[in-house]
Amino acid sequence: MTASTIDSRDDLISYLHAAMALEHATIPTYLTAYYSIHSATNSDAAHIIRVVAVEEMLHLTLAANVLNAIGGTPDLTAPGFVPSYPAYLPDGEDDFTVDLRPFSPEAVETFCKIERPGKAPSGSSRLVRASDNGRPLLAASPTAKGMRFYSIGEFYEEIIEGLEKVAADDPGLFCGHPALQVGPEYFYSGGGTVITVSDLDSARRALRFIAAQGEGLDSGIHDADGELAHYYRFRQLQLGRYYQVGDHPDAPSGPPLSVSWDDVYRLKVSARLADYPAGSELAGAARKFNADYEAFLALLTKAFNGKPDLLQDAVWYMFRLRDGFNRLVRNPLPGSDGLHAAPTFEIPNAVGPGPDAARTAGGTAQAVTR
Amino acid sequence: MTSQSFEEFLVLSVDLTAFEETDLLGTGLAHQYLAKVRDACGDEVVTALLDAHRAARADAGDGAGSHDRALLDRALRHRIFSDDRLGPVARNVVKLWYSGTWYGLPPEWTDRYGARTAAETSTVTAASYQEGLLWPAIGANPPGARAPGYGSWAQPPRIEDRYLRGEGK
Numbered sequence: 001m002t003a004s005t006i007d008s009r010d011d012l013i014s015y016l017h018a019a020m021a022l023e024h025a026t027i028p029t030y031l032t033a034y035y036s037i038h039s040a041t042n043s044d045a046a047h048i049i050r051v052v053a054v055e056e057m058l059h060l061t062l063a064a065n066v067l068n069a070i071g072g073t074p075d076l077t078a079p080g081f082v083p084s085y086p087a088y089l090p091d092g093e094d095d096f097t098v099d100l101r102p103f104s105p106e107a108v109e110t111f112c113k114i115e116r117p118g119k120a121p122s123g124s125s126r127l128v129r130a131s132d133n134g135r136p137l138l139a140a141s142p143t144a145k146g147m148r149f150y151s152i153g154e155f156y157e158e159i160i161e162g163l164e165k166v167a168a169d170d171p172g173l174f175c176g177h178p179a180l181q182v183g184p185e186y187f188y189s190g191g192g193t194v195i196t197v198s199d200l201d202s203a204r205r206a207l208r209f210i211a212a213q214g215e216g217l218d219s220g221i222h223d224a225d226g227e228l229a230h231y232y233r234f235r236q237l238q239l240g241r242y243y244q245v246g247d248h249p250d251a252p253s254g255p256p257l258s259v260s261w262d263d264v265y266r267l268k269v270s271a272r273l274a275d276y277p278a279g280s281e282l283a284g285a286a287r288k289f290n291a292d293y294e295a296f297l298a299l300l301t302k303a304f305n306g307k308p309d310l311l312q313d314a315v316w317y318m319f320r321l322r323d324g325f326n327r328l329v330r331n332p333l334p335g336s337d338g339l340h341a342a343p344t345f346e347i348p349n350a351v352g353p354g355p356d357a358a359r360t361a362g363g364t365a366q367a368v369t370r
Numbered sequence: 371m372t373s374q375s376f377e378e379f380l381v382l383s384v385d386l387t388a389f390e391e392t393d394l395l396g397t398g399l400a401h402q403y404l405a406k407v408r409d410a411c412g413d414e415v416v417t418a419l420l421d422a423h424r425a426a427r428a429d430a431g432d433g434a435g436s437h438d439r440a441l442l443d444r445a446l447r448h449r450i451f452s453d454d455r456l457g458p459v460a461r462n463v464v465k466l467w468y469s470g471t472w473y474g475l476p477p478e479w480t481d482r483y484g485a486r487t488a489a490e491t492s493t494v495t496a497a498s499y500q501e502g503l504l505w506p507a508i509g510a511n512p513p514g515a516r517a518p519g520y521g522s523w524a525q526p527p528r529i530e531d532r533y534l535r536g537e538g539k
Contacts (some may be wrong), residue, residue, distance in 0.1 A: 039398075039497060040496075040497070052372065067486050142440030226506070281390045282392050283390060283393040284392075285396075312519075312521060315519040315522075316518060316519035316522045317527070318519070318520050319517060319519045319522070320518075323516075324398065326398070327392065327393065328396070330395055330396050330397070330398040331392055331395045331396060332395070
């Protein structure tokens with residue numbers, strides 16, 4: 001067993017910031033694949049990706065709840081919160097990068113790597129030395145320099161053990177105001193209920209839930225509620241069949257699943273604003289999407305800092321982002337051999353949330369004042 | 371269908387709808403709309419419409435690729451909208467983009483110009499209703515489709531700045 005990399009509340013806070021960044025980092029990549037699919041086609045694939053993306057949003061909320069419960073301050077507008085794609089995952093896994101690509105076998109391969117089961121061979125191998133390949137590692141271990149985690153599951157296991165250890169020494173660890181918690185009245189979706197966190201037990205449940213829904217450390221296909229873990233949801237796309245309860249991980253025996261790799265907009269992989277013709281309408285549309293996304297993250301930051309009812313507004317923002325996504329992916333990107341445009345998720349000025357940041361940042365459409 | 375005539379149809383549609391090319395392509399339906407106009411009116415009418423539009427742009431051009439909007443407006447009225455054959459088709463192209471529906475041209479038009487299918491009203495695809503420019507123009511969502519989020523209807527419509535400021539003319 002390696003020594004814990006978490007010794008204090010501050011350590012926990014930096015880990016939970018990394019956890020929020022990690023949960024978020026997967027969302028643009030899943031959404032890019034999702035919106036690249038021609039509407040009314042590929043319903044199996046679209047459904048699978050959509051469910052996972054929505055559950056990542058739940059995980060983001062759960063990580064925010066744990067962070068709030070120990071007196072931290074969630075900030076989705078902090079510089080670096082949105083990775084520059086292609087990026088390494090913020091938990092430190094460094095054998096693959098996450099990029100923004102259209103729905104394709106390569107995309108599904110990456111999704112499986114993100115969600116892969118990852119129980120380290122032994123407790124002592126949870127932390128491994130990060131390879132020095134010159135690329136920026138986003139967070140890895142926030143406290144142990146040069147170390148990364150074996151998997152997302154092990155990353156969360158480290159946080160849970162850290163919480164147990166710090167809570168044992170500090171009875172006042174869970175000092176966050178209960179009003180900061182996002183409860184099920186503000187967040188609901190198909191896959192799982194949001195857990196409010198007020199003590200070690202609820203924190204453990206929230207974090208275990210995240211890990212189990214992703215892939216689980218126990219490598220089960222289904223979690224305790226009978227939900228298929230994300231890794232196996234994506235494996236279905238590779239294997240062409242749905243899983244049934246009792247299946248061996250390599251041999252799903254459910255109904256066949258049809259995938260049409262051609263009914264997809266061929267997007268430029270991890271497009272950057274620099275790929276857009278300077279000064280073009282299309283560049284303006286891409287910039288507007290980023291500004292809308294920045295405003296959306298500022299709104300979420302406020303929601304996670306005592307205004308959970310703003311999550312209702314966030315739903316409207318998400319629908320607008322959907323429309324912006326669709327508009328971009330249907331436009332050919334000039335000078336890229338017929339590839340199509342896509343959001344770049346480059347957030348221009350990631351600054352702290354001002355009082356009205358969400359209402360005013362970016363966007364050319366505004367509500368008519370009454 | 372040549373890619374050149376598609377490009378020309380896009381530019382024509384920009385002038386007719388006052389929406390940007392990015393918005394038009396963003397509906398995902400531009401190719402289907404051109405095909406619809408061709409099916410309804412025939413290639414000859416479409417070619418004449420694109421020719422007239424090119425001529426109108428030339429009338430209003432400054433020779434350096436820019437246009438005087440007032441001149442272009444006048445040239446479009448002169449060369450297209452007041453033309454017995456092209457005017458009704460151009461107005462139908464506007465309606466097609468805004469509503470996603472091809473509205474049947476009157477019998478007088480089909481009797482004279484022959485394209486019988488132009489008289490039939492039809493929707494292009496189920497998506498064309500959702501993608502109608504009507505909805506962004508009035509800051510609303512297509513009822514029953516493309517959900518804007520629960521309760522969003524309690525908010526004022528979101529209208530593009532350029533319309534609020536009365537720009538564009």
